[in-house]
Amino acid sequence: MLPDDKIDYGTASRKVQPLDVPPDLTQLARDNRYAPQAGTVSASALGSVKPAAATGAAATPTVAINQVGDTHLARMGQQQWLVSPRSPEEVWPLVRQFFLDRNFKFQKEDAASGVLETDWIENRANLPKDLIRSTIGQVLDAFYDSGLRDRFTIRVLRGADGKGSEIYVAHHGLEEVYINRDGNTTWTNRPADPALETELLTRLMQALSPTTVAAAPAGAASDAAASAPPVVQVAGKARVLSGQAGATLEVDDGLERTWRRVGLALDRTGFTVEERDRALATYAVRYVDPKVAAQDSPNFISKLFGAKDPAELALGRYRIVLKAAGNGTQITVQKPNGDPDNSESAQRIAQQLVDELKY
Template sequence: MVSLSGCGMISSVIEQDKLDYRGAKKAASLDVPPDLTQLERDNRYSIPETRGVASASTYQQPKGTTAMPAPNGQAVAVAGGEGIKVERSGNQRWLVVNQTPEQLWPQLKQFWADSGFTVISESATTGTMETDWAENRSKIPQDIIRQSIGKVFDSLYSTGERDKFRTRLERTPNGTEIYISHRGAEEVLVGSQKDSTTWTVRPNDPGLEAQFLSRLLAKLSGIADVKPAEAAVAAALPVPQNAKLLGDTVEVAEGFDRAWRRVGLALDRVGFTVEDRDRVQGVYFVRYVDPDLAEKDGFLSKLFSFGASSDKAKEAQRYRVTVKSEAGATVSKVAVQSNDGKAETSPTGAKILKLLSDELK
């Protein structure tokens, strides 16, 4: 029996997937939120004709070719994925798809369900959906004992890590840009005797974001093998640093359109809750809890929960993150304001700017 289980272990190690997530809840229904179609009629999300998207001309490249790089980023196509490309700026990657957010919404919910996650919150107003926490079971060591009795006592095994993901959709003149951001938590020993545990923040993992972006690219392209998608994501080369902190602003070496989208992804990564946004005025209305304070709660369900109703979330301060750029300019400035629109000069405001600066590099 030991011999047989050993053979099974070797086969499992060789063939097992790097991602094997299991959530605790049944996947939600795939209904499109009734207010999603309002995005198209709301001029806050319409892109002015005078701005456009710098890389729009690359979207129609022949299938299976590498597109010409866009300013401050690079677009790469994947064979079989006509109308879908990968772009990258710094360590941020995203998909460019020639479908509307309304068409993509149910496909994204099905993608996360197929990946072992439950979508626990979604907002058509901000164009975001967020998964519940889930564990990557492929990280559990596949030793002989685990292979022999693991299926019977599976709940006894745990990695001590949990992940959740937020997907952001941004409408463009030719379709939609899709961003995936990761948040992580890990269980650590606490106390003088190390006799109890608590959940704490784990650093954002761009590698996990890239893996799920590859899988989503393969799904939307209709290809069974994820390797070409992984190659396309890897081929999107990074560009030099294009953001720097200058006093009470972050200067981004990009025009408004690209800076606006990348600031939205940066807010997701850092752990903000975006309650609303006004693209015409260049304002994100956000709620923020210092992660160091969130750690003290010790409850996984309260960490970085989008639209959370917990007491800690209610106590979170509200801010405005502004993105400003002159018409036709190639430089944008990001600033933090208080909830009433005044310049935020507190230490928290400075910390928010530093976090955004680090993410936008």
């Protein structure tokens, strides 16, 4: 069983003033369906619970599992994903139900491209779990806010060899911060949380093989872990190439694998992916350079978010183009019209991709 210290998406229903959000992020909303399913247990009832009688040696819990049933965890650097021999058509409804069962709603469901994107939801894992809060329960919960919001992009893709499925989960985070001494707040991006992604992937891996987990006798999990294939560690490396017409990087991995990893990297680093074309190996993305935003007026973000001028809305659009280069892959950053882009922002995009793909 996994600990719950990183994930707690139960919330109490409250009325709050809407807050400003960064560009490319939808307005946050509260929903009563996120109310926790509360219950009470008396001290006498707790005392009446007797531990199960030990039969033989105590079973040692499996730690950091990397396979459950026919699904296993693959890893490259900080990026992780699940690999299943089942088809995307079989996996898709199971993945979808996994998130619905955990009180998520979807703001995007595209089975054709294998993309699920959740709404923003409050993560209450960091709220204090003291005696007073535990006693008063939901009544006191109405006065607490963690100041954290999470959203996840889930991709269910067909395996690189055309068989099986690969499942990717990318975390996006927001944090409420004070902007002046009057107590006014706004929402700002916080970095993707790899530990949270790993925890969700591990729970999802267990959910994809419920019969295996339920039917396994004591000690079977340890035996399965011992016989499981090792976590995939692919020695992919990436670097920025200088002297090119546009911002360019090179990855020591094949086009098919790099295409998938770039998609996950874009999801994890806060880009808005507007279009994906696997046949042309291109991503159309929107990106707001934080350095440029900081140089503008304090209201830059709110002005951009509420902009009506099409020219303003076009700010920060790029094409990420991949092509095979020998045994590796070359990636270039282009302007929306396909011209090479060697601007400072384009170079920053290339460096961000290198940071995600260099391991």
